Amino acid sequence: MLTRSTGAGLLRGNRRFDLEAGIEATGMGRADVWWRQLQGGGRELVPLLGARVCALGVVRYESLGYQDLAALTYNGAAVPGHPQGINELVTGSVVAVRTRSGQLVKMQVQAYGQDLQIRWQSCPPPVQYRALKVVVGSAPEWLVSRYVVDCVYESPDTSMHPCGQGEFDAGGGVVEDRISDAWGGFPATARVTVAVDFQPGTGLHGSVTRLEPQVGPAGVSLLYEPAQEIKKVKLVFDLTPRAKTQDYLLLRWVYRSGSSAGAGSQRTLTGADLQENVAQHEIAFPPDGSATASVDLTIDGVFQGAELVQFKQRIALPASALAFRFRKQGTGPRYRLEAF
Structure with a gap:
């Protein structure tokens, strides 16, 4: 972090001092430097626990930034601060520290003595960004009423951050963020949640899909196609002989996952829908990983002015x-219906 x-x-x-937290450390744990007092009056600043240092002498403290500190060469040798000998910690001198976790900190001695009066400032690298783009494809208006997209990511410090939201109709849309x-x-990875609300007439319950696309050097680019999640079956009717204006077909279906009945709905194709040589209608079902999914389809109605013999069949999916x-x-x- x-x-x-x-x-x-x-x-x-x-x-000992923890330059990441800006506090005096107790014991050897969580410390970056040790202002060590040697026998005979010598003194030195010792890097600890993998920290490294680079003594810069008396330089302008305020102007030093991340790029300056990143270009330096660091080592694990102690910086001498002897009152009667070599002293690289005189008042005004600056020491760059690469801390035990690899962060870069500049530290200045404001007053030299047995105790050092210091000031310090961490110098993090410039924040970088990667693009996130989530494209939601379109679906038939009779099927989908709304998409809601929510994108978040968990950073290495385990905190969560939003990175895009969107709400779209059946036409779909694009969420872009960073x-x-x-x-x-x-x-x-990023976490993308797509919630789908279906039109009331379909009888389908809303579905929620959670995706975790990888965050690559170019960021995240994700295409969500409803066809990947929603099972659909197209019903095609050969209208020979030609339907009459008072004819109609009542379609009813129930989705089954294994032995359990699920969502169901119905649709009436009226005489106006049956005036071409071919009539079509799509029925749809929610996402389901069941290997034994099927649909119970029943068709009643009137054709050529007479009541249609009921068609009833269980159809294995996918179809x-x-x-x-x-x-x-x-x-x-x-008349009766034959499937072919």
């Missing part, structure tokens, strides 16, 4: 389309 510690304080003799590395780096033709039932006026 990147910290942004800035402050001033006292680094006491023989004490993912940041400001909280310790880019995440491995992209079913075609029907009308056949005379015996010698009377009634």
Whole structure:
């Protein structure tokens, strides 16, 4: 996790300091430097726990930034601060520190002595961004009433951050936003949730799909196609002989997942729908991973002015389309449907 510690304080003799948190450390844990007091009066600033230092001497503290600190060469040797010998920690001198977790901090000695009066400031790299783009494809208006898209990501410090939202009609739409590395780096994946509300007439319950696309060097680009989630079957009717204006077909269907009955609905094709040589209608079902999904289809109605013999059949899914033709039932006026 990147910290942004800035402050001033006292680094006491023989004490250790945590430059990431900006506090004096107890013991050896969570410390970056040790202002060590040697026997005989010597003093030195010792990097701890993998931290590295680079003594810069008396330079302009305020103008030093991340790019300046990143270009330096750091080492694990102690910085001498001997009152009667080599002293690279005189008042006004600056030491760059690469902390135990790899963050870059500048530290200035404001007053030299057995205790060092210091100020410090972490210098994080410039925030970078990667693009996120989620495209939601279109669906028939009779099927879908609304899409709601919500995008978030978890940064390496385990905090959650929004990165795009959108609400669209059946025509679909595009959500565009950015993912940041400001909280310790880019995440491995984003979390995209797509909620679908169906039209009331379909009888379908809303569905929620959760996706985790990878965050690559170019960001996230995701295409969500409703056809990937929604099962559809097209019903095609060969209208031979030609339907009469008072004819109609009543379609009823119930979706089954294994042995359990699920969503169902119905649709009436009126005489106006049956005036072409071919009539078509799509029925749809919610996402379901069941290997034994099926649909119970029942068709009643009137054809050629006479009551149609009821058609009833269980159809195994997936099935992209079913075609029907009308056949005379015996010698009377009634017709029945045949699937072919």
